[in-house]
Amino acid sequence: MTAPDQLIGVTGASGALGGRVAARLATAGAAQRLVVRDAARAPQLGGAEVRAAPGGYADHAGLTEALAGVHTLLLVSAAESETRADEHRSAVAAAAAAGVAHVVYLSFLGAAADATFTLARDHDATEAAIRATGVPFTFLRDSLYADFVPGMVGADGVLRGPAGSGRVAPVARDDVADAAAAVLLDPATHAGATYDLTGPEALTLAEACAVMAQFSGLPLQYHAEELQEAFESRMGPDVADFEIDAWVTSYLAIREGELDIVSPAVRTLAGHEPLGLLEVLERRPGCLDHVTAR
Incomplete structure (x- = not known):
C-alpha cells in the first residue's frame, strides 16, 4: 500500500474521470494533490491540496513545479488535439524532472504504433515516452467508455459509423x-503492468442499439456506413482533419476486431464485476434525451 507520506498526484482532477478518481482517494483517506489548469474548478475534497498548472501539459516548467513532492502520479490523457502526443511527452518529462516515483497512465485499448485508431497511436507514443524515463509505471488501457455510447446516437435515433459487425466491450468510467x-x-504491486479495462460483454453496435432501445423505449438502430460515407458525414467547416480521422478510425478499429477484448482486470483491480451497458444507462436516466425520434 502507499505509505501515508507518499503523496498521490491526480491530473485532470476537474474532469469526469480524474474527479472520480480523486473522490475515491479522498474516501480512502489518501494524501493527494489535485493538479489542474484552474484551481477554482478543482473539487473540494478532504485531505487534498490543489496546484494549478495554467499552461497544462505543454508547460514543462509549470507542471514540474506543480508535481514536486508527488510520489505516485495519475496521468490522465489531455484533451484530443493535433498536439496531444507532444503535450503528453512534455508531461512525462515534467514528472521525471519532478522526481515522481511511479506513473499510472490512462491509455487506450490496443495502443500500438500501427493501431487502426489514430489516437491509440498517440497513446502508444506516450507509453514509450514513459518507459524511456525509467520511472516505474502502470498502464491502464481503457476500452471505449460506455458513458459515451448514448451520445453516439444521432437525434434521429440512428448510430452511424463504419464498424460493420465488429465488437467492443465498453467500460464504465x-x-x-x-x-x-x-x-x-498500491503502486508497487502493479509496477510494470499493463491492464486492459473493459466491460463484461463485447457487443456489436447493432446490439448496443438494441440495449439502448430496451432501456429507452425508442426505435434506435445502427447504420453501418461505408468508408467514404463515414468521412463525408463528419465533414464540416468547424471540424479539423485530425478529428475526422479519429472519429472514423475509432469505428474501423471496432470493425477490424482490435477492440474485441473482454478483460478480467476491473474485477481483479477493483474487486467487483464491471458494469454492463444497461447498468450504465440506468445510472444516467436522461442520457438519450437528445434523441427526438419517437
Whole structure:
C-alpha cells in the first residue's frame, strides 16, 4: 500500500474521470494533490491540496513545479488535439524532472504504433515516452467508455459509423476510476503492468442499439456506413482533419476486431464485476434525451 507520506498526484482532477478518481482517494483517506489548469474548478475534497498548472501539459516548467513532492502520479490523457502526443511527452518529462516515483497512465485499448485508431497511436507514443524515463509505471488501457455510447446516437435515433459487425466491450468510467484508485493506493504491486479495462460483454453496435432501445423505449438502430460515407458525414467547416480521422478510425478499429477484448482486470483491480451497458444507462436516466425520434 502507499505509505501515508507518499503523496498521490491526480491530473485532470476537474474532469469526469480524474474527479472520480480523486473522490475515491479522498474516501480512502489518501494524501493527494489535485493538479489542474484552474484551481477554482478543482473539487473540494478532504485531505487534498490543489496546484494549478495554467499552461497544462505543454508547460514543462509549470507542471514540474506543480508535481514536486508527488510520489505516485495519475496521468490522465489531455484533451484530443493535433498536439496531444507532444503535450503528453512534455508531461512525462515534467514528472521525471519532478522526481515522481511511479506513473499510472490512462491509455487506450490496443495502443500500438500501427493501431487502426489514430489516437491509440498517440497513446502508444506516450507509453514509450514513459518507459524511456525509467520511472516505474502502470498502464491502464481503457476500452471505449460506455458513458459515451448514448451520445453516439444521432437525434434521429440512428448510430452511424463504419464498424460493420465488429465488437467492443465498453467500460464504465466508474469502473475505470475504481481500478485506477486501487492501483494508485498500491503502486508497487502493479509496477510494470499493463491492464486492459473493459466491460463484461463485447457487443456489436447493432446490439448496443438494441440495449439502448430496451432501456429507452425508442426505435434506435445502427447504420453501418461505408468508408467514404463515414468521412463525408463528419465533414464540416468547424471540424479539423485530425478529428475526422479519429472519429472514423475509432469505428474501423471496432470493425477490424482490435477492440474485441473482454478483460478480467476491473474485477481483479477493483474487486467487483464491471458494469454492463444497461447498468450504465440506468445510472444516467436522461442520457438519450437528445434523441427526438419517437
